[in-house]
Amino acid sequence: MWKYTILLIVILITIAALYNGLTVRHYSLISDKLDDGQSIRAVLISDLHNHIYGDNQKDLISKVIKQNPDVILLAGDIADDVVPIEGTKLLLDGIKDIAPMFYVSGNHEYWSGDIENIKETIKSYGVTILEDEYKEIVVNDMPIIIAGVDDPEWTRYEKKDNRKSMDKNFKELADKPQFKILVAHRPEQIETYKKYPFDLVVSGHAHGGQVRIPFVLNGMLAPNQGWFPKYAGGMYKHGNLTHIVSRGVSYNPRLPRIFNPPEIVVIDITK
Numbered sequence: 296m297w298k299y300t301i302l303l304i305v306i307l308i309t310i311a312a313l314y315n316g317l318t319v320r321h322y323s324l325i326s327d328k329l330d331d332g333q334s335i336r337a338v339l340i341s342d343l344h345n346h347i348y349g350d351n352q353k354d355l356i357s358k359v360i361k362q363n364p365d366v367i368l369l370a371g372d373i374a375d376d377v378v379p380i381e382g383t384k385l386l387l388d389g390i391k392d393i394a395p396m397f398y399v400s401g402n403h404e405y406w407s408g409d410i411e412n413i414k415e416t417i418k419s420y421g422v423t424i425l426e427d428e429y430k431e432i433v434v435n436d437m438p439i440i441i442a443g444v445d446d447p448e449w450t451r452y453e454k455k456d457n458r459k460s461m462d463k464n465f466k467e468l469a470d471k472p473q474f475k476i477l478v479a480h481r482p483e484q485i486e487t488y489k490k491y492p493f494d495l496v497v498s499g500h501a502h503g504g505q506v507r508i509p510f511v512l513n514g515m516l517a518p519n520q521g522w523f524p525k526y527a528g529g530m531y532k533h534g535n536l537t538h539i540v541s542r543g544v545s546y547n548p549r550l551p552r553i554f555n556p557p558e559i560v561v562i563d564i565t566k
C-alpha cells in the first residue's frame with residue numbers, strides 16, 4: 296500500500312514540476328503618487344523568443360486580452376536570433392488595439408544581426424520603441440512616465456555607451472512628479488537602474504532561473520547571473536523602488552523549465 300502511495304506522490308510531483316502551461320502571475324503595488332480610486336494595470340511580457348501558443352498565437356493573445364491592461368510592456372527577447380519572427384507578429388497583431396504598447400530590446404534580438412528590421416516590424420504594430428529614453432503618457436486620466444533601456448548588447452554592436460545616454464536622458468526625471476516605470480531587459484543591472492528616480496523597474500532575461508524548487512530555490516541558473524541567481528524572478532524591493540522580474544513566456548523543449556511555467560505578468564498599481 297505504502298509503495299503505491301509513494302509512487303502516486305512521485306508521479307504527481309513530476310507532473311507539477313514539468314507543467315509548462317501558460318500561467319498568469321499577479322503582483323500588486325501601492326504608490327502615494329496615485330490618487331484615491333486611481334489605478335494602473337500593466338501587463339508585462341518578456342522573453343517570448345517567437346514561440347507560438349495555440350493556433351496563430353490565440354492562447355497567448357486571449358490571456359493578455361482577458362487581463363484588460365491599461366498598458367502593455369514588452370521587456371525584450373520578444374523576437375529571437377534563431378526562431379522566425381512570426382510568433383511576435385501574431386502576438387502584436389492580436390493585442391495591438393487593446394492598450395498602448397512599449398518595447399525594449401533584448402540580447403537575442405541583437406544577436407540576430409537583424410535588430411533594425413526587428414524594431415521596424417515591432418513598430419509597425421503601433422508599439423513605441425524605447426531606446427534609453429522616456430515618454431510621458433496619460434493612463435486612466437493620470438499622467439505617468441514610461442522609460443526603457445536598449446539592451447546593453449547594443450554597446451557592442453554600435454560602439455556606444457548606453458549608460459551615457461541613460462545619464463543624459465533620465466537626469467531630468469528627478470524633477471517630474473509622475474509615477475515612473477522603467478522597462479529594462481536585464482535584471483542583473485539593477486544597480487545601474489537604481490541611480491535614476493524610478494518607482495518601478497520591470498525586467499525579464501533570467502527565465503526564472505530555469506529550475507525552481509518551491510519554498511527552497513528560486514532559480515538555479517540564469518544568463519549573466521550564473522548559478523543561484525539573485526534576480527531569477529519575482530518582486531524585489533530596493534527602498535522606494537520596486538523591481539519586478541518576469542520569469543518569461545518562453546518555451547523551449549530543449550531547455551526544460553522545472554516548477555517554472557511560462558508566465559504573463561500582471562501588475563496592479565493603486566494608491
Ligand SMILES: [Fe+2]
Nearest residue numbers: 372401402500
Ligand atoms: Fe535575454
